[in-house]
Amino acid sequence: MKKSMVLSVVAGLACAGAALAQAIPGVPFEVDRSQIQQIYVNEYGEPTAPYADRAIGVVHDGLNGTTAPLCAVYLNQAAAPQPLVSILEDLNFSPGPWASTTNNVVRVFTVSISNSAASGTINFDLRMRFWDPANVDFTANPMITAGSTPLREIIYPVRNLGPGLFNITFTLTATGQFTVPGNRVFFQGEALQPGSTTAYFTGTQIPFWGVNPNGFVALRGGSSNSQGFDRNRDGIFAGSPTPGNTLEHSALNFPGGQCINTNIHYPMVIQGDLPATPPATFMDLGSITDSSTMNFTIPANGVKWFRFNLSADVTDAALHFLDIDTEGSGIADSDMALFDNNGNIIRADAGDGSGDLAHLTFGVGRRAAAPGGGKSFDGGDGELAMGGPFWLAITSGPTAFSGGFVADNTGAGGNATINIRSNVVSGNLAPSVAPAGEDLAADLGDVLAPGVAGTPTLPGAYNIMWYKFNVCQDITPSGTDYFDIDFSNNDQLGDTEAFIFNAAGNLVITSDDADADGMDPFYLSPQFSFGPSGNPRPSANPDALPFDGQDGALLRGTYYLGVSFFQSATLGSNDRWHIRVTGGSDLEISPDFYTTIS
Structure with missing residues (x-):
């Protein structure tokens, strides 16, 4: 369904908080x-x-x-x-x-x-x-x-x-x-x-x-x-x-x-x-190489356009990536958007880099964030087919991007830097890095009884909510302790999926819909339950399955829970802490952890 x-x-x-809760009809x-x-x-x-x-x-x-x-x-x-x-x-x-x-x-x-x-x-x-x-x-x-x-x-x-x-x-x-x-x-x-x-x-x-x-x-x-x-x-x-x-x-x-x-x-x-009329003035980068950096000037209220081609697919299957950032710029605030040759926006960003600087990241993940902070380069902006040309717009924010090569901007302009890294030429792919820093919605440490309540959070379109947690003892079907993760407090408007990776970046288990009866209303959130069966615990949502150890064992160790919207997928090799998100919804995610570990 x-x-x-x-x-x-x-x-x-939730993030609107008391301001919306106290709003009175008819009062601004x-x-x-x-x-x-x-x-x-x-x-x-x-x-x-x-x-x-x-x-x-x-x-x-x-x-x-x-x-x-x-x-x-x-x-x-x-x-x-x-x-x-x-x-x-x-x-x-x-x-x-x-x-x-x-x-x-x-x-x-x-x-x-x-x-x-x-x-x-x-x-x-x-x-x-x-x-x-x-x-x-x-x-x-x-x-x-x-x-x-x-x-x-x-x-x-x-x-x-x-x-x-x-x-x-x-x-x-x-x-x-x-x-x-x-x-x-x-x-x-x-x-x-x-x-x-x-x-x-x-x-x-x-x-x-x-x-x-x-x-x-x-x-x-x-x-x-x-x-x-x-x-x-x-x-x-x-x-x-x-x-x-x-x-x-x-x-x-x-x-x-x-x-x-x-x-x-x-x-x-x-x-x-x-x-769709491509920009008349642009810097032609030709075919993307594995690494390049250049300095340029963004005009006030204007945009700097770059054109480039790809000699190979930038996709998960090809294990290729393309990262573009503006770290080291003289301006403090940059926006960027990538367009196809028909003028359609592929993806835009206003601040995934350090501070208010923008970055875009395509293909397979994951690479560390810029030294100054920001989100990791996880390939989360999509996949790109070989060919082109592609058109990159960089501005001093804020900017309203729209199809048709539109970049409406009121920024002051200034000196900027573009850094491009890829492996479409060499094919070299460094080991993946774990979610950290701004990637993490929470680092929960050891999850102990009775558990940890989630905080409803908006992830942003196409983003993954990552939660790092430790299990300090083996949870097994033959033991007495259980470890459950409940997503009943997700915004049920969204169809969410969840993935648990171990400390090496390998996928341990995934969960999609945990609907109890296949009847309307349908429960479209995931669920995990580790430990013994025979003593079911009800979910906070009556439409969801009870927790009864149905996912078996979860051994002692450090884990990373990634939560995203339908339709998401991991690599064929199920590694690199990599999740490909194709759903653009932005709705609250809030996993609750329950355990008897003491």
Whole structure:
């Protein structure tokens, strides 16, 4: 059931902490974008590839930009503490690459949902409709022309949504993509009772939220000050010549905070096809060698482009790697992104190196972090096929990268250094290094009775959460002590997988879904249980298997637990502490350790 469309969240945004838990519907608050949990959905399978001469890029962005906090507010009616469960927002594509083009194809979109409560979960069906502006007018009654058909409709079941803010990104297949006739589109979002077309109602738990984005690097698209709110839940948006705070034609402003009196918009991102014209000015590196370093200057508000080719695959199977960093630069903050020749972003980074310096790492892992700190070079940014050309953009951050060779930047520029290391020529591969430093979510030392409680943590997209721990005595089926690892406190929206490696970097055991009965709701988290059987211990999640020593023995030693999202894999040789992550979700991970070792 890994491809289930059911969204199930039992844990909220722990790293948002008390700030979100204390938020009051209708009262503004600030939120860092890193506090918003992310889930990615391929609508009915894998996304189709873009056209050969086009890229997929952002054409409307009502959410992202720099790391500056967002002004945010949970949407509720002004007259009563009731959630606005049906909203209508106009989205335009000016400024941006679709500002003056027509008949553009929407391939990917991101919507935002929420649960404003401090605790508890909510269930609803999220119905999303996109409308041609020819059929919508905020001043008409009804706003949406009777009998008209939306450009696209999707119903997504949201189940057990815990407190917090969430983004859901839908990648549409060829049959699901739709064409926008002009440079505007209307979005209708509705929270419905599960399995019905009746409006959802749950007191003060708010399913939608609004923002006024701060600190945008380059705003793409926009929205008018008007919105439609189906306040009486009759399924009809009643328009009026002018907006009012209690009318269904509304224009809400922030009542306080740093965004006071500015307009509230629904946060949404739309991506579509963009012309792909490679940069005209660049430094040509030719075919990558095993090692090279060069100094260069990044212009203010600008980008330095590099072009290169690969003479061999940079893949796990080939045991090849490619690491690129900006250590030793004169600038303190760098961003970088790698594009293919069609202008699609392969991967971008804003600070995996030391300090605020960026690095990218492809292929087989693992190599030590830079001397100044940062994450290890673990190949976690993906695999690359031989050939090219590939295009590397380096900026002085912060930067908003997008498909179509877009690198919107407001950095001061300065002197920088690029370091490239690979083994595509020699094939030499040094022994792997264990996860350490910033790679580790926790170094638990000796795990003793009763165990160690996990801390819910957002890993970041495509990252692995590593936990180092020691077992100070053999745990065997013939013994009396047990050692269990429970993932019930993972955000159950995510389909997680876990891998345990020994001190030599060899895979000991892996676990995927530990569902107890094969029935909905499905438990999509892993589980480990070592030691004797015959005395089962219940999981904290009733949908999971009990712990009964089903994984056998775990001998005395040092271990590394790696946790990632579906679909992940190790090397064919099951060594080098290497995990290939292909899922880009960013949801809380929190393993709990239980043992009787004393």
